Amino acid sequence: MSSKPVIATASLAGCFGCHMSFLDIDERLLELIELVEFDKSPIDDLKHFTRPVDIGLIEGGCCNAENVEVLRSFRKNCRILISLGECAVMGGLPAMRNTISLKDCLEEAYLNSPTVAPEDRVIPNDEDLPLILDRVYPCHEIVKIDYFLPGCPPSADLIWEALTALVQNRPMKLDYQLIKYD
Amino acid sequence: MPEKLKFSIDGREGLADQGMTIYEAAKANGVYIPVLCHYEGLKPVGSCRICSVLVNGRWMASCTQPLSEGMVIENNTPQVIEYRRAIIEMLFSEGNHFCPACEKSGNCELQALAYRYSIMVPRFPYQFPQRQIEAYPGFLLEHNRCVQCQRCVRAIQTEDGRKIFAMKNRSKDVRVNVDPKLAAKLSPDQIQKAMDICPVGAILKKEVGFIRPIGQRKYDRQPIGSEIEGKK
Numbered sequence: 001m002s003s004k005p006v007i008a009t010a011s012l013a014g015c016f017g018c019h020m021s022f023l024d025i026d027e028r029l030l031e032l033i034e035l036v037e038f039d040k041s042p043i044d045d046l047k048h049f050t051r052p053v054d055i056g057l058i059e060g061g062c063c064n065a066e067n068v069e070v071l072r073s074f075r076k077n078c079r080i081l082i083s084l085g086e087c088a089v090m091g092g093l094p095a096m097r098n099t100i101s102l103k104d105c106l107e108e109a110y111l112n113s114p115t116v117a118p119e120d121r122v123i124p125n126d127e128d129l130p131l132i133l134d135r136v137y138p139c140h141e142i143v144k145i146d147y148f149l150p151g152c153p154p155s156a157d158l159i160w161e162a163l164t165a166l167v168q169n170r171p172m173k174l175d176y177q178l179i180k181y182d
Numbered sequence: 183m184p185e186k187l188k189f190s191i192d193g194r195e196g197l198a199d200q201g202m203t204i205y206e207a208a209k210a211n212g213v214y215i216p217v218l219c220h221y222e223g224l225k226p227v228g229s230c231r232i233c234s235v236l237v238n239g240r241w242m243a244s245c246t247q248p249l250s251e252g253m254v255i256e257n258n259t260p261q262v263i264e265y266r267r268a269i270i271e272m273l274f275s276e277g278n279h280f281c282p283a284c285e286k287s288g289n290c291e292l293q294a295l296a297y298r299y300s301i302m303v304p305r306f307p308y309q310f311p312q313r314q315i316e317a318y319p320g321f322l323l324e325h326n327r328c329v330q331c332q333r334c335v336r337a338i339q340t341e342d343g344r345k346i347f348a349m350k351n352r353s354k355d356v357r358v359n360v361d362p363k364l365a366a367k368l369s370p371d372q373i374q375k376a377m378d379i380c381p382v383g384a385i386l387k388k389e390v391g392f393i394r395p396i397g398q399r400k401y402d403r404q405p406i407g408s409e410i411e412g413k414k
């Protein structure tokens with residue numbers, strides 16, 4: 001058994017931009033794989049947790065029932081849980097629908113939009129589809145979140161600083177230019 | 183020459199002219215007190231409270247409170263900073279601030295204050311209120327982002343002194359209201375002035391946007407207030 005800290009990541013109602021920014025740590029990726037191991041994550045394509053995780057990174061807020069389920073399973077399996085990026089922190093662009101009723105949203109997207117062909121006018125309602133929520137929820141409104149890294153996306157430098165600080169058990173050094181909301 | 187007033191701020195001695203507010207006196211001594219509703223040259227209204235300081239254990243809005251002889255002012259103390267953070271966080275929860283999609287991002291004073299105080303997430307639940315976007319001939323009024331600072335109300339007038347912006351309603355329903363007939367007569371320069379004076383992305387000149395690239399915007403590299411700090 002190795003004693004390296006274990007990391008897991010997930011993208012909920014996000015665009016994978018935060019994960020791309022994570023990869024933007026560039027050659028520090030080599031350093032990172034010396035420091036940590038990955039469990040469930042799109043980065044190694046592991047679909048299920050295989051062991052207890054030290055740090056979970058969540059991209060995106062919760063827009064449907066599946067997001068909530070994944071987020072809860074992360075909370076259960078991760079010692080430290082981080083909201084990564086604007087969507088996880090505050091809902092982000094998907095939450096722009098929060099000021100419009102769900103009915104209006106669905107009707108606009110699937111019935112009334114000029115790009116929907118008349119024969120396709122149907123609101124998807126298959127039982128295999130995750131149930132859409134009444135609005136988009138920031139992660140900390142569903143489970144307890146330990147750290148927040150804002151940004152759209154958070155810069156690679158911010159992600160690197162946060163991860164290495166947590167792994168090395170030291171306080172994060174958050175320089176002015178690391179905290180951005182865009 | 184009238185006597186200068188002596189005061190101290192966070193243990194530093196200062197001298198300022200009579201008639202100055204606490205904010206002005208601090209600034210004259212190279213000390214930054216954050217402001218949001220206040221704007222140089224406009225009559226202060228003291229509505230946002232971000233400029234609050236402690237004087238003898240009492241909260242005072244430094245943009246409206248005149249300095250008096252011997253004041254001992256707390257500005258950058260943990261208690262004052264915490265109070266200001268709470269106000270900033272409240273403003274973020276109260277409106278709809280989707281910074282990644284906002285033309286003002288990087289040049290916005292509310293956002294810059296949040297950066298300065300290292301706010302990662304507001305402690306209050308997001309309200310996601312229903313607000314409108316109003317379109318006028320030369321500009322947009324984005325109520326989702328308005329912080330009701332009344333800068334536009336005080337700063338923008340027609341040539342014959344008539345106000346274009348006014349406040350309506352009370353308390354949490356306070357909104358900026360525009361006189362559409364007068365608004366239609368605003369010159370491009372006046373619209374630019376309104377947009378520049380608005381601390382957030384609530385007044386937006388049409389047909390321009392995202393002019394300055396990321397990295398060159400007002401608060402990309404330097405915290406708000408650094409233009410005042412240390413300059414005396």
Ligand code: SF4
Pocket residue numbers: 278279280281282284285286287288290291292293327382383384
């Ligand atoms: S007005 Fe400022 S705080 Fe609000 S969305 Fe725009 S940049 Fe962000």
Ligand code: SF4
Pocket residue numbers: 327328329330331332333334335347358379380381382384385
């Ligand atoms: S529109 Fe801008 S300047 Fe006018 S009250 Fe709102 S935030 Fe202040």
Ligand code: FES
Pocket residue numbers: 216217218219220227228229230231232233234243244245246
């Ligand atoms: S800046 Fe003083 S109350 Fe708003």
